[in-house]
Amino acid sequence: MMFDHNLFDSYRTLLQSTDLQRAYQEFIRWFRYLRSQLERQMPDFRFQNGISENAMDYAYFSFSSQVLKEKNLKLVVVFVHKSFQLEVWLSGTNRSAQCRWADRMRDHLLPMGMEATDDPEHTDYLVRLPVQVDLPDGDAAVAAVKVAAEKLAGVLL
Numbered sequence: 001m002m003f004d005h006n007l008f009d010s011y012r013t014l015l016q017s018t019d020l021q022r023a024y025q026e027f028i029r030w031f032r033y034l035r036s037q038l039e040r041q042m043p044d045f046r047f048q049n050g051i052s053e054n055a056m057d058y059a060y061f062s063f064s065s066q067v068l069k070e071k072n073l074k075l076v077v078v079f080v081h082k083s084f085q086l087e088v089w090l091s092g093t094n095r096s097a098q099c100r101w102a103d104r105m106r107d108h109l110l111p112m113g114m115e116a117t118d119d120p121e122h123t124d125y126l127v128r129l130p131v132q133v134d135l136p137d138g139d140a141a142v143a144a145v146k147v148a149a150e151k152l153a154g155v156l157l
Contacts, residue, residue, distance in 0.1 A: 030138060031079060035061045037142040056081045068153060072097035075149050076125070086135065088148040089125035090155060101126050110155065127155060
């Protein structure tokens, strides 16, 4: 199997001529900090063991309370690399739960800033909420994500 030679050259050039590797390592350090601080500050929630990376499309971790779990819902903290956007998602624990909740939510008015999915079978969220914060300020990011998560947890409960 052959792979794209130009993309490999671009990757090598980026690694050799920029701080891409160190910058990505700093991002991972920040995202792990975000997860660990939220877990410490939100003891009523159970957190996924680590962070997941999705080929630089987005990185994420999920967590759920007993109430959300009983409803087959979870919260997900997501960093979308291309748009450089931190978001919190309310998602189903699987596609069938997500589709059931999307049907129930069809006529539900969401607070300003929240966006419901148009296609619950092909998106990974029911509702998403962008988080506006100075990303390098770790403590401010934790506080902003916590507020967003609490808002989303209250949408359907």
